[in-house]
Amino acid sequence: MFSVVVTGVGMVTALGLSREATWGALNSGKTGIRPLTLFDPTGYRSQLAAQVDTSALQLATIGEKARRHACRASLMALAAAEEALKQAGFDSVFGAPWPVIFGGGAAGLWEAEGFFAHRLTRGPQARGLTQFLEVPQDVVADRVALAWRLTGERTTITTACSSSALAVGVGAERIARGDAEVVLAGGADALCRLTFAGFNSLRAMDTEPAKPFDRRRQGLSLGEGAAVLVLEEENHARRRGATPLARVLGYGVTNDAFHMTQPEPTGSAWARTVRQALEAAQVAAEDVDYINAHGTATEQNDPAECAAYLQVFGERLARIPVSSVKGAIGHCLCAAGGIEAAITVLALYHGLLPPTANFQEPDPACPIDPIPNRARKQPVEVALSSSFAFGGNSAVLALGRA
Amino acid sequence: MVGIGALGVVSAAGMGVASLKQALQQPHFQAPLGLSRPDGPPLPVVTCTGFDTKGILPPLVARRLDRPSRLLAVAAKEALAPWGPELPWPRDEVGVCAGTWNAGTDALVEILKAVFTAGPEEAPPMHFPNSVANAAASQLGILEKLGGPNLTFFEKQASGLRAIVEAARFLRSGRAQAMLACGVDEAQWLNAECFDRLRALRKPHRPGFPLGEGAAVLLLTPNPSPVVIAGTGAAALPTMPHRYPESPEALVAACHKALAQAGLAPAHVDLVVSLANGSPALSQLEEAALRKLLGSHRPAVVGSVVEKLGEGAFSSALRAAVAALVLGGEVKPQWPVPQHLQAHGFPSVAEVGQSPRTALVTAVAAGGACVAAVLAAS
Numbered sequence: 001m002f003s004v005v006v007t008g009v010g011m012v013t014a015l016g017l018s019r020e021a022t023w024g025a026l027n028s029g030k031t032g033i034r035p036l037t038l039f040d041p042t043g044y045r046s047q048l049a050a051q052v053d054t055s056a057l058q059l060a061t062i063g064e065k066a067r068r069h070a071c072r073a074s075l076m077a078l079a080a081a082e083e084a085l086k087q088a089g090f091d092s093v094f095g096a097p098w099p100v101i102f103g104g105g106a107a108g109l110w111e112a113e114g115f116f117a118h119r120l121t122r123g124p125q126a127r128g129l130t131q132f133l134e135v136p137q138d139v140v141a142d143r144v145a146l147a148w149r150l151t152g153e154r155t156t157i158t159t160a161c162s163s164s165a166l167a168v169g170v171g172a173e174r175i176a177r178g179d180a181e182v183v184l185a186g187g188a189d190a191l192c193r194l195t196f197a198g199f200n201s202l203r204a205m206d207t208e209p210a211k212p213f214d215r216r217r218q219g220l221s222l223g224e225g226a227a228v229l230v231l232e233e234e235n236h237a238r239r240r241g242a243t244p245l246a247r248v249l250g251y252g253v254t255n256d257a258f259h260m261t262q263p264e265p266t267g268s269a270w271a272r273t274v275r276q277a278l279e280a281a282q283v284a285a286e287d288v289d290y291i292n293a294h295g296t297a298t299e300q301n302d303p304a305e306c307a308a309y310l311q312v313f314g315e316r317l318a319r320i321p322v323s324s325v326k327g328a329i330g331h332c333l334c335a336a337g338g339i340e341a342a343i344t345v346l347a348l349y350h351g352l353l354p355p356t357a358n359f360q361e362p363d364p365a366c367p368i369d370p371i372p373n374r375a376r377k378q379p380v381e382v383a384l385s386s387s388f389a390f391g392g393n394s395a396v397l398a399l400g401r402a
Numbered sequence: 403m404v405g406i407g408a409l410g411v412v413s414a415a416g417m418g419v420a421s422l423k424q425a426l427q428q429p430h431f432q433a434p435l436g437l438s439r440p441d442g443p444p445l446p447v448v449t450c451t452g453f454d455t456k457g458i459l460p461p462l463v464a465r466r467l468d469r470p471s472r473l474l475a476v477a478a479k480e481a482l483a484p485w486g487p488e489l490p491w492p493r494d495e496v497g498v499c500a501g502t503w504n505a506g507t508d509a510l511v512e513i514l515k516a517v518f519t520a521g522p523e524e525a526p527p528m529h530f531p532n533s534v535a536n537a538a539a540s541q542l543g544i545l546e547k548l549g550g551p552n553l554t555f556f557e558k559q560a561s562g563l564r565a566i567v568e569a570a571r572f573l574r575s576g577r578a579q580a581m582l583a584c585g586v587d588e589a590q591w592l593n594a595e596c597f598d599r600l601r602a603l604r605k606p607h608r609p610g611f612p613l614g615e616g617a618a619v620l621l622l623t624p625n626p627s628p629v630v631i632a633g634t635g636a637a638a639l640p641t642m643p644h645r646y647p648e649s650p651e652a653l654v655a656a657c658h659k660a661l662a663q664a665g666l667a668p669a670h671v672d673l674v675v676s677l678a679n680g681s682p683a684l685s686q687l688e689e690a691a692l693r694k695l696l697g698s699h700r701p702a703v704v705g706s707v708v709e710k711l712g713e714g715a716f717s718s719a720l721r722a723a724v725a726a727l728v729l730g731g732e733v734k735p736q737w738p739v740p741q742h743l744q745a746h747g748f749p750s751v752a753e754v755g756q757s758p759r760t761a762l763v764t765a766v767a768a769g770g771a772c773v774a775a776v777l778a779a780s
Contacts, residue, residue, distance in 0.1 A: 043522040065642075097637075104535070104556045109510075116511070117518045119592065124442040132596050133644050136503075137535060137556040142643040142769035151652065153636030154771040155564065156556045158535045166553060170568075173575065194510055197517045198530035253577070254494070255543040255552035260531035269549070272494070390531060391540025393552050 004172040005244035005402055007237050008088030008230030009342045010080035012188075013329040014050035014223055017057055019083055022329070023346050023354075027375035031328050031357045033209035033221045038110065038191050046205040049191055050223030050330025052076060066147035071108030071134035074143040076226035077188035081144045084184070088230040089242050098182045099152035101171040102141040103163025105189030105334030108134025113193050140188050144228070152180060158334065159393035161294070163187055164227065165337025165385065166395045169251030171231050181236045186338035188226035195222060195333060202261065204298055210331070212295035212324035212356050213302050213370045215363040220296045223330020227338040229345065244402035246348040249382070250280025256392035263300055263388060267307030273394040274312045274384065281398035283382050285313050288320060290353055290383040292344040293368075295324020296331055303365035305388065310367070321376065322368040327357035337387035341397050344385040348401045351379040404570045405627025406726045406777070407580070410480030410619040412473050413711050413720060414448040418480055422720075423727060425710070426735040432710055435612055437589050445594040446603050448614040448712030463545065468532040470505035470617075471541040474586040477617035478542055481582060491623075495579040497550030499569035500539035500586055501561025503715040505554075507590040509533040538586050550578040559679075560765035561585060562618065562719030563773045567634040569622050570775075581622045585719025589615040600644065604680050611679035614712010618719040620726065629726045632666070632760070632778040635659025641770035646683045650691035653766055656774040657695050660762070664776040671701045671776075672758035673728060673751065675721040677765055678740045679708040685742040687766060693746060700747050701762075702754040704728065705740040718765035722775060725761035729779040 011018065014032025015025035025032070032050040041047040054072045057079045066078065085093060112135045115128035133139075138156035145154055157166045164187030171185030199205050199222060210221040237244055254276060256269030263270070278285060294305055309317050325343055332339055347353055352375050359372040385397040411418060414433030415425035425431045437447035450473065455464040458476050467475065482489070489496065509532035516524040531537060536554035543552045551572050555564045562585020569583035594613050597603050604610035622631065637659065639652035647653075661668060674692065678685045707724055708717050727733045728751060739750045751758070761777045 116514050120515050120518055129599055139643040146640040149640050154638045158554045158556045160534045197513055197522050197525035201525045201527035253551040255549050257543045257547045257549050390534050391536050
């Protein structure tokens, strides 16, 4: 098995259009959850979202062909990939045989919704063609591969909120097993009426910015964004003088086989995923010193997640910092796992733990140290990044200091 | 070793593997085309008109599943049937890898119709869980209590074969003891209309493909089986997301990788399951790729699976199922070799005396992703 390191991270979130902008705002306790302007939110329970201003994205090196008719999700992914490749120090990547492994989300659904609205209300005479070209979930990976002419295998995993965490895990496993030297992994997801209406119908959205692990929490805030991680075989990275930011030690992937939208409440199914990640990483539970939680701020998720950690870490859980970034960047759905993996990489690299924004009142059902509102300086050797999704699809990444 | 332990199929040929075998033996088999729209003429889509869950799924269970989930659940029941209710593996060690091109579309349309015509508060909550593309695989996990890895792959029409490739990887890495590798799609009018607007669907006045629906499931295990997945490979040629690649090099590279993993040379391929769907661009691509890969070697070809049963993610998994049936000696397909391969001397299975021992199955997605698998009789 080969050792896998992360040599580049690119990120676009509502907190900022770059890695550093996001990281800086996140650690000062800011939130990117604001009134939604992408479409008229009248009639929805919440009018808030962590929305990205895609019109301000800088795509310095992306050719016109790769951008033509690109949806917002694709544009965010292109920006994140550009930033990640730059940090990894790759001068010339055109034609490289690298796999692109992304988590798929709503892709160009927001752009297509305009056509669907006309079609469903005006009948078959409604005009429309280019608006729905980017509906397939794999177009985001297609766009990134096209921009850098990458010829490696292209994979889009769609497991709802764990999609891009799995992309990172699966991508790392490709390298660990010797199938690739470099992989671009991550994902992007964009806000649209479908997800807003869906979570609205489930009564799962808070009317205020989400408050993960807080006793007052009333649901999630939706977000959008992208993250791309350059995963690399360690010797390959060192030979070319790249700086490893963190290691991908392993991952766990299970299904709780319980319910499409509700987590298994005792946490035992998620505990199995955590244990699988530790086993794959060959680290003990005692070695874990930070958890980047799924922490959606819904009534069911947060206690079930804490129950899972309690089963794995016992009373030591109270001393392990556990934070959720969803109060700051919203729940970015299929991009969430990738973005949170990227943030965990930065936490390991900088020895700085991102806070849980909007936290005020502890919940006895969530007996954790949530790092309230301000980042904490603390060196970390091993961290977990957890993603639990619709349909019971769970993924936990185990990451280590480089 | 990755063995194909069992198959399950729901297609326009009927429910079950037996219906598929029967259709393969009819030279002139053609599933009827026609998917109705609420406000327009029917579209050229092959549908599973005889599909019924009666006697297979409990009515209360079937009612809460959307169509892709029902199609997949029924096909999976057939694949799991040989083992009876007590599977020989712990259910937490059994996983699902599914590929889809359009699962969730009908739920999505129902939600958006409510939003645009009645307002956001009228969006029906029961449809939202089914609007995610992984719903069918997840519902299968819930239904069969399968706690292993459960992933859905989305690479347009190559998704089904991609799911098989990834399921084989999960077995090889020891993350599961058995995997249900599947492809599943539903026939949905708005989805089909979008393809029609792109002028991709076959019409009397233009070439193109018929869309399809169905589910194909391969139960993969590390146990010895009459047919195994001997090698897999993938590569891509970056292309605009809605176009096929213009050059065959990525498809050839994917085939070479699969053959190398199987320890075989191109001359060892006995059978090719054609990916042609009626689109001239894809036929040209396949012809060029096979000529480049095989040189003067001419293995037998099973043709027209997509043209007869419809294009989709499910059909790339279905082609692997057809290959497994032929290698296992269970059927000798009578379907004609597509014209673009016939013109270059590729014979049909019926024209070749020997039973094939190795088969090459490929898939190409618009956008340029190519996947290949080599199946072998053991």
